[in-house]
Amino acid sequence: MEHAFTNPEFLWRTPQPRASYDVVIVGGGLHGLSTAYYLAKNHGIRNVAVVERGWLGNGNAVRNTTVIRSNYLRAESMPLYDFGLRLWEGWEAELDYDLMFDQRGVLALTHTKVEANGVKRTVAANRLTGIDAEWLEPDDIKAFCPIVNVSPDIRYPVMGASLQRRGGIARHDAVVFALARAASALGVDLLQGCEVTGFEMAGNRVTGVLTSRGRIGAGRVGLVGAGRSPLLAGLAGFSLPIQSYPLQALVSDIVDPVLDCVVMSGTLHVYVSQAQKGELVMGAGRDTYHSYAQRGSFQILEHQIQAALELYPIMRRAHLLRTWAGIVDVTPDASPILGRSPVDALYINCGWGTGGFKASPVSGYVFAHALVHEVPHELATSFSLERFETGTLVDEHGAAGVAH
Amino acid sequence: MLLITCPWCGAREETEFRHGGEGVRVPPDGDDPGWTRLLYYRENPAGPYAERWVHVHGCRQWFHVVRDTTTHQILSTRRLDGQEGAA
């Protein structure tokens, strides 16, 4: 049959599943694709499949608000996230794809003394670690980002802000396309519509995955399921200290350029950037209840719009165009879980929660290392599952709260 | 937005409530893995989930809810003391 339109050239191959692979990655979001890419690129492991229940990038990969930064607080986290940011700085060239990666600067406003002290502490910690960070007074904020309302008569006047100039945004679906193309070209099989429904075990060792497209043997398996990670762990017979919640975001209609940086406010509970196309992209805190339904409650959006109007009176005239939610995998300390699981040959990469887009490169980079060497990459030694038993948590609630 | 039936006040909008997480937590016998589970692990099922809510802007009572996490449908609510109704 003749079609009136021809499809554009596909960016990746669509192979049939092989009987087995050296490594099977479960989850075709950014972190799964990134892991497969680095397995092939850094370690020469090309007999790899990414199995994805829906289509590549149906989950949080394309539901996030694309904020990229590395100004976390803890000695364990800062090197991890900053290595990730440095990978971003080379990724467009490396992947040969326009990711619209734009280091336009990330401002984190403060509105109370306590918050200001906390953010100043983070600025100091960042600088001591070699991460760019500045403290701005209200006048400097006004100069850097004129639409912020810094007048003293609002409910929570702006008391200052941190600025990471190397922070910014990127186009999330372009990153999915770029990674899928690069991984596929290196030999990785990307298997869509392939839901993992169980694991094949020999004793305590995983030997394959059972999927909606049949059994696939695996030397090693990496679980990279974001919000659905607890369900995958359940299929393999263990639990994760993760709770799955909706996280919502919204965009306005397209408006003239008014905002050329990312601005967050923890106290008022909103962050905003303007996409290159012109929409104002807004996010805030997660919903309070557990969910796998990829939607949340209206009052969360209402609250963040109220906050935005207080901070940016200019946004009064914008219209709400679209809202959506993803399911985020939240750990007790707001840090990821990377490495071994209780099952032999089964590795986990999850718990990035509300803030894993920025970590897309580094997550795959260090997880590929763990899959190959069976020990964590040196940047990831503090993020094992065992930390919840030893009590050595990496508390990043301050850095990860409303700020993704 | 959820419409939650408080066992005392009837159907009210979610904004009057606070979510309290997993319903029943049992302290362990004293071993470390037990405490790890108590502190950091929660049920997180896809499907019916037993949780607690508190009617914080209403009658301030805690109560049990069973809610489906894949549809958000509230399957049942009942008083903590197990009694029926609001009498």
Added chain:
Amino acid sequence: MADGSPLAAHLGALISKASFDDARLTPGARVDLLSVRARRSAVQRVATALGQESLPPPNACRATILGDCFWLRPDEWLFATVPGGAEAAMKTVEPHLLDDGAVIDVSGSRIILELTGPRTRDVLSSCCPLDLDPSVFEPGRCAQSIIGKVSVLLHLVDATPRWHLFVPPSYVDYVVRWLADGIEGARAEQENALATTPHSSPVRMLP
């Protein structure tokens, strides 16, 4: 605005500017307030002493010899009694509690706002999530809910409808601004309807 009202100085202008015939906001009567918390046995003794069969059930208000009595939660009721009447009222209740409850003078913990007029359901709906339809919310009912983000106790006094809102004093400013905004909206809607409905008379021209 009533003289001497704690609201008058601060919010009088805002309130009277917003009010119109179909939705009017005024300071409510001043009252003393009592909180009675009691176990079941004591509840019955208190009710009997007040000549009632029982204290009001959930989300209901009843008139008693000590003034309006509101259900707050399974073991707490609020009495709104005459100004200066708290002490006498406590003396009436206390002997019947024995060791099964407590009565506390909470006068000043809430201020009453009165909202009257046929458009007040619309006004409240702009800021309060309760279902206030007459078929489910009848005179004599009360409910604790929110206005904006603030807890209030709301009482439908009669079918005018006349509402009493019990608001923590520190939040009165906030609540009044929400209500004034709702009233402003209801009035504008009404004026628009008058201006654009062909059959309405007199037809008012908007600038």
